[in-house]
Amino acid sequence: MSAFRKKNRRSRKDRRSGEERRKFDDPKFKGPGTDIIREQKPMKRSIKLTVSPSWDEIERVRNESDEFLRSHMLPHDTVDALTMVISELIENGVKYGVFKSPENKMIVILNIGQSVITVEVINPVDETAHYHLTRLDRAIQWIRGHQDPFEAYIERLKEVSKRPLHDEESGLGLVRIAYEGGAILDFFVGEDNILNVSAVSNLEGEFWR
Numbered sequence: 506m507s508a509f510r511k512k513n514r515r516s517r518k519d520r521r522s523g524e525e526r527r528k529f530d531d532p533k534f535k536g537p538g539t540d541i542i543r544e545q546k547p548m549k550r551s552i553k554l555t556v557s558p559s560w561d562e563i564e565r566v567r568n569e570s571d572e573f574l575r576s577h578m579l580p581h582d583t584v585d586a587l588t589m590v591i592s593e594l595i596e597n598g599v600k601y602g603v604f605k606s607p608e609n610k611m612i613v614i615l616n617i618g619q620s621v622i623t624v625e626v627i628n629p630v631d632e633t634a635h636y637h638l639t640r641l642d643r644a645i646q647w648i649r650g651h652q653d654p655f656e657a658y659i660e661r662l663k664e665v666s667k668r669p670l671h672d673e674e675s676g677l678g679l680v681r682i683a684y685e686g687g688a689i690l691d692f693f694v695g696e697d698n699i700l701n702v703s704a705v706s707n708l709e710g711e712f713w714r
């Protein structure tokens with residue numbers, strides 16, 4: 506008799522409702538909770554921002570980039586350094602870009618790769634920008650000519666300290682990007698007179714998640 510009872514008695518597990526049983530016992534069951542996890546979108550690895558050439562926009566881009574970088578769990582120091590890189594490149598875009606009509610904007614692209622983060626700032630130029638493009642080229646070559654960007658930074662600081670205080674072109678921005686941002690600078694002028702300046706920072710495998 507007891508054997509009979511045992512045979513016909515539903516175990517605690519079996520007394521659960523059909524839905525519950527499937528939820529816990531069937532590995533393929535897609536409960537509501539499971540769906541939430543499965544439907545989570547992968548984190549965006551890059552953002553593209555369209556920016557008007559005004560100083561007010563710099564703060565907005567700083568905030569949006571900061572939020573994007575932090576969402577990838579990058580260390581605070583790295584986020585701060587990259588935010589500085591972005592600010593310096595946008596400032597240069599505002600100062601030296603050629604914006605002839607309101608439709609002329611800058612584009613800022615941030616991309617988080619497996620081992621590098623790339624910041625690109627794109628702005629229109631024309632033949633009047635030749636003087637500054639030559640300076641940009643020289644500055645980048647000069648920085649690259651130093652094995653340690655810290656040396657370039659110190660050299661530049663010494664020069665700047667001799668200049669008048671109101672000098673707007675202190676020439677510190679790019680060297681800060683190289684040293685404090687640990688970034689390799691490059692640029693090219695594409696078709697339709699579009700300047701693309703990029704700064705590539707090595708993550709040294711420290712924090713890609």
Ligand SMILES: Nc1ncnc2c1ncn2[C@@H]1O[C@H](COP(=O)(O)OP(=O)(O)OP(=O)(O)O)[C@@H](O)[C@H]1O
Nearest residue numbers: 597598601637638640641644674675676677678679
């Ligand atoms: N986006 C750009 N378009 C054209 N020329 C540029 C651009 N960015 C930099 N340059 C040229 O390269 C020079 C060096 O740039 P850098 O940012 O190092 O210094 P700065 O803008 O002169 O001064 P700071 O950044 O310290 O205010 C600039 O003076 C300018 O002539």
Ligand SMILES: [Mg+2]
Nearest residue numbers: 596597678679
């Ligand atoms: Mg600058």
